Amino acid sequence: MVVKRSTRAGLLASAFVGTWAFAAHAADVPAFYEATTLIRETCGTCHTDEGDGKFSRISHMRKTPEGWDMTIGRMIDWHGLKISPTHRERIVKHLADTQGLAPAETAAYRWSLERRPNVVRPAADETEQAMCGRCHTLARPALQRRDADQWLKLVHTHLGEFPTTEYQAQSRDRRWWEIASQEMPQALASRYGLQSDAWDSWRDKAINPADLSGAWSLSGTRPGKGPYVGTMEVERGAKDAYTTRWAIRYLRNGETAEASGDVRLFTGYEWRGTSRLGESTVREVYAVSEDGRSLTGRWFHAEADELGGSMTAVRADGPATVLHVEPAVIKPGTTTRVTLHGAGLGKGLAFGPGVNVANVEHAPDGSWVAADVTTSVDTPAGALAVKAGKAEAVLAVAADIDRATVEPPFAIARLGGGSTPPVVAQFELVGWLNGPDGKPETDDDIRVGSLPATWSVDNFDDVAKEMKDTHFAGRMQHNGLFVPAATGPNPQRPFSGNNAGNLSVTGTAEFNGKPVEAQGHLIVTVQKWIKRAIE
Incomplete structure (x- = not known):
């Protein structure tokens, strides 16, 4: 199934349009256009030239490619900035390469960049959860670097653009302004400060990356279809730009698919690609290893990023x-x-x-x-x-699988309607062995991977049963893909409510003639109209 979504241009598009379009525009950038000159001409009306290629605000933070592209998107939305896709690419590329994040700084938050759905990650502490996490994921502050004065300016930016922030975040339960203006800038700077040893050691590699051209072997798992293997050919074009051809074979049913696409490399390791896989356009977010011999990440449908697959690839001529x-x-x-x-x-x-x-x-x-x-x-x-x-x-x-889990254990799907298609939820059943200690859910447990399963949903509790949520909320397909219904109002429901629901999800498989079963939890809720590259 492919879900098609309409998008708004730039920052609010459901896909990171700017960066993933870069490979197509890269060759159009005039060679004589130095990035600092372009920044001066594009951004200098508001951002003071501090000399040595530095500019106020801009030069005092570090971000991922998505982060820099979102910044330009805000300048377009808030201040009416006029900029071509080619110039936008050039600026983001320069800033991501010279003021990016090192691999060690993004490692814990790849799930956000890779658009992995239904990932739950707690904040560093309760205060950060309340002050940042009521509107954002932890990845939003963690995937940028600033000193305390710049974090304070970001607080002022929030209030300048969103004066009701304190109320919208339901933060009247604390001394919000005192915490926001005095405690949080220092706390965030101590966790996500501008200077770091990781960036100091990576800085040169960011602008002098390994050549990725050549033959690669790959494997991964696509929930709903299972594991796959394949090969990829990478051909170098302009600086840090590549074209790819890759082919995969799903091991569960032998189905094959081929793809070709364009890739742009940022910060020496951030692979951002767009490919045509069969009849679908997919985006690729991978992290390349320091030696350029392996990469890991996720690809996903451009119009439905909750659908996709994990991928690991290694050079075909590398170590066994x-x-x-x-x-x-x-x-x-x-x-x-x-x-x-x-x-x-x-x-x-x-x-x-x-x-x-x-x-x-x-x-x-x-x-x-x-x-x-x-x-x-x-x-x-x-x-x-x-x-x-x-x-x-x-x-x-193993003669038997000791237990199974539904992944994700908790998921959110969203109703569709009008120009906004549903956000689906994909589940898979994963088998486990208890490991040497014989106990479940301990560190030595052995994951044996996804299992072919049958799927069903039921009302999660008595309220859901009374509201007949299983009848109205949507349908579970045979491969673990839940497709929500259209939004309301629905006159067949009490109070003509919408088709939201609270459901339990059950996956059942058979191993060695014995059933293996596990449950998960699914909330089917209302539509979401704005989707950001980093939530």
């Missing part, structure tokens, strides 16, 4: 690496065809004592190696170490 093992779990006392997918994989396979390996096959390009693996009835349950040459991986051995 296992990206995925299929199947993820085998039973004691059986013979199973096991395939390792990755890069640089040769004929040599070792599964440890008591496990026999036969009929080994491997791809000439080293992208996979397969064998018949026989375990004895005495093979202990748990993680089985696998070696393919110098590459290592883990294969789970």
Whole structure:
């Protein structure tokens, strides 16, 4: 299913239009247009030239590519800035490269940049949760860097543009202005200050990144379809611009898809791409490793970012690496065809004592190696170490799966209507082994991956049952995709209410002839008209 959404231009578009359009505009930027000259001409009316390529406000903070693009979007919305897509790209590229965030500074907040839906992350403390988290996710302050004086200016900006901030955030429960103007600038500067060792050590790499061109092996999981593997060819164009061709195969049903697209690299590691995958346009947000030999992240539908897949890729000519093992779990006392997918994989396979390996096959390009693996009835349950040459991986051995979880455990879907399509919720059932300690939900538990499942929804509580939420809120599809109904008012409901609902979600699978089941929670709520790159 592909959900199509109409968007507003610039900042308020449902996709990060500016940055993901950059690869198409990059070649149009005149070579003689220095970025500082462009900033001076575009921004200098309000931002004072401080010399040495620095400007008031602008040069005293650091942000991600999305953060800088959102800043320009605000200047357009608030102050009527006129700027072409080409010049917008040039400014964002320059600022993200010279005043960006190091990999270590974004690592904990990749979920926001990757648009991973239904992620719940607490703030650093209760005060930050109340002062920032009632309107924003934790990622909003954490993905920028300022000193205390600039954080204070941001407080003033909030009040200047949104004078009712204190009331809208329901903050009359505390000394809001005193906390906002005196405590929070210092607290945020101590956590997210302008200067950092991480940025000092990364600064040169941000403007001199590794060349990413060449062949790559990849793997990932798309909720609703399961794990996939594939390959990607990357070709370099203009500086930090690439074209890609990639192909994937879903292991659950053998379905294949091909894609081609454009990529722009920011800050030396921030991969932002747009590809045509089958009939859909997808966005790509990946983080490239420091040595340029691997990347991780997520791709998602341009018009419905809650739908997409995780991805990990490594250079095909790099060190031997296992990206995925299929199947993820085998039973004691059986013979199973096991395939390792990755890069640089040769004929040599070792599964440890008591496990026999036969009929080994491997791809000439080293992208996979397969064998018949026989375990004895005495093979202990748990993680089985696998070696393919110098590459290592883990294969789970179990007669039964100990438990399952629904991911996400709590989700929000939104009703559709008018020009605003629904926001769907995609679930998957994940199997787990308890690990060596035999206890569930401890650090040594072994995740065995997503399971093919059947899905159902029910009323979450007595109120939902009385309101017949399962009848009105929407429908669960066979692959765990919940599609909400249209918004109200609905004369068939009490008080002609809308079609919101409070639902429990159940996923059921079978392993070794035994059912495996888990529950999640779904709230179906009202529409949302504004979606930001960083909420």
